[in-house]
Amino acid sequence: MAAIVQAQANKILDATLGTAALTAFSGAAKVRLTTTAPTATAAGTELTGTGYTTGGSTITFSAAASGSTSNSGSAIQWTNSSGGAWSIVGLEIWDSAGTPVRWWYGTFTGQPISVPNGAIFQISAGAITVSLS
Amino acid sequence: MAPDEPLIIDSGPVTLAATFEHDDEDQEVTEDGSDRPGTGQ
Numbered sequence: 258m259a260a261i262v263q264a265q266a267n268k269i270l271d272a273t274l275g276t277a278a279l280t281a282f283s284g285a286a287k288v289r290l291t292t293t294a295p296t297a298t299a300a301g302t303e304l305t306g307t308g309y310t311t312g313g314s315t316i317t318f319s320a321a322a323s324g325s326t327s328n329s330g331s332a333i334q335w336t337n338s339s340g341g342a343w344s345i346v347g348l349e350i351w352d353s354a355g356t357p358v359r360w361w362y363g364t365f366t367g368q369p370i371s372v373p374n375g376a377i378f379q380i381s382a383g384a385i386t387v388s389l390s
Numbered sequence: 391m392a393p394d395e396p397l398i399i400d401s402g403p404v405t406l407a408a409t410f411e412h413d414d415e416d417q418e419v420t421e422d423g424s425d426r427p428g429t430g431q
Contacts, residue, residue: 260408365401365402366402375397376396376398377398377399378399378401381401385403385406386404388405388407390408390409390410
């Protein structure tokens with residue numbers, strides 16, 4: 258199942274075949290929540306509403322080992338104070354470039370996940386596993 | 391009485407696995423780039 262944005266996969270191929278230098282990931286990683294399913298070529302519709310910060314929240318990952326890594330640190334939480342339920346479908350990992358670049362994407366098991374007003378949606382440490390093989 | 395704790399909905403595990411797919415069996419390629427015929431044919 259694809260999980261890396263097609264444009265970034267192309268960059269990795271080019272960088273590892275001598276075609277072009279890699280355009281590196283810039284700054285902190287941000288996780289964005291989406292209300293539609295993202296694809297390899299198109300971002301999902303980002304969640305909006307009080308309690309969610311447009312542009313995503315900072316997320317950190319451990320150094321990769323054996324072709325895999327996962328998010329580290331504390332759980333990332335969003336408290337829905339929008340007055341209505343959130344319907345969350347997917348997530349995306351973006352960098353912090355001046356014009357942010359989307360790198361990875363996926364959908365949550367059992368999506369769409371409904372988060373009632375007043376409830377907290379969280380991604381626990383270690384919940385997101387990213388691998389390349 | 392303590393106020394109710396907010397409901398916490400956990401995302402559960404998410405796997406983002408990118409795979410550069412390949413055939414299980416390596417295929418020989420000749421110097422001119424063409425596929426090498428099978429040895430039993």
